[in-house]
Amino acid sequence: MTLAPFGRRLAEVTAVERLGAYTVIMVVDPHQPEPGQFYMLATETGWGGGAGERPYLPRAFSHARAADGKLQFLFEDVGPGTHRLAAVERGESLWLTGPLGSGFGPPQGRALLVGGGIGVAPLVALSDDVDGPVLLGFRTALHAEAASLFPEQPKLVTDDGSMGRRGLVTELLREELDEDADATVFACGPPAMLEAVRALCAERDVPAQLALESGMACGFGACFGCVVPTRAGYIRVCVDGPVVEAAALETALVPGTGH
């Protein structure tokens, strides 16, 4: 786990690109994080007064890549915070705190990277360090353009069949495990996908590391707001995760949020 410098700092945006349904931005930061760690981000100006007079708090994002003193983030515009971030321009600065939390551990056996939607972000970073098949699920071909961030062509499914096979990414995972189950699964994606991965890996007795999400206020353990239930009680996703062993969870579904 890489420690974060204390406090927040300004990081200059050097590039903004649209990638299908997503936005990729690059910022200058010399600190090298580990795959699966994350940052709390806010824009330096214009953070507030958006839809519903929000955002107010910073938002959590995994880095999708870290190299040459630059961090790359991949965003999906789903609300006022990500909307403002998606509108950021080159030369603007972001407030950044991190790297935060603990990232992915090393694989036992071969690595299988399983991502859904915007959840591909930390897996891109992991694919720079770990070799293994990458299995991705997206809603549409437009979202699936994010697959181009990986060094090698991933196996793809989409919900509507507009790119790759039509279906769920857990079907790809099932086929891989049928072939060779001496593997560790690394997964990030929406709660329903993570739950399907968790259940499948439990059934096959395959270790899995899941990168979880949760509504966060601080990102460094200060507020106790980001908890999820585990077999051992509540844990704070920001400091006890975001990557957790699937075996620690009864379910990867997020209580009370409708996800």
Next chain:
Amino acid sequence: MRGFDLSGLVLNGSGTFDAIAARRTFGDELLEQFPFDVFVSKTITAEPRQGNPPPRLWETPGGLINSIGLPNKGLDGFLAADLPQLAELPVPLCVSVMGFTRDELAKLVAAVDQREEVAMFELNVSCPNVETGLIMGADPSETARVMERVRPLTDKPVIVKLTPNATNPAEVAVAAEGAGADAVSLVNTLKGMAFRPGTSEPWLGAGTGGVSGPAVRAIALQQVAAVSKRAEIPVIGMGGIASGAGAQDFLAAGAECVAVGTESFRDPAAGSRIRRELRGLRPKLEVTYLERGTRSG
């Protein structure tokens, strides 16, 4: 305050900074650049608590509603696991305590008082007394009885943390003072709620929560001014402070010092920034404050 000078200090609001988790995240740089002049622990209770079911957070315009529910390791867990780590911080330690009966609170204070690492107490009285059903801190006589019970148990300074969800916080402050409190702090969070968008289902796992952040600052400021007018003991002002200028307003309202809560979520080093900004502003303030001269008016 029993030989402890609070004037102009910046504290953290209880429950808004976990120095142990922060040290895991930021390493020893946290100790070198510690952002507060006094560290206030998260509120502890006699028995361990797991806290409220998630979701526990909801963002509002310029604020936050939380329904955390005071998760903590309980007295024994705190003394064994947390206190040794908090003792390594470079600033005095204030332990925030809450009891659901006066006996429970007395037990906590008596046990924690034995530890010399602890410089002072804060009594969080924003909970119902299970014997009377009254929110201890919403009622002047309940507050007085709590303080009277605790006072003989410790020579350390005792701060009573007032809830803004009281008809008249100044009456509660006067009652706490009369029963031996050394200072009062305010505001705790204001009651609030949110619905899952487009439904009639409450978003927060506990149904309701407490609002904090800039959204409550104007209300907090008025309450601090009202309490400062009536109480002789020092007042610790908080509620949405996000800058030195905001902190200065609380001093202008009569607070002896301030505490920073939710702003630390946006900026972990907010305490240091606010102290720095405040020091830049203070000489101007001292004049304004003396001119008013209405402290006991």
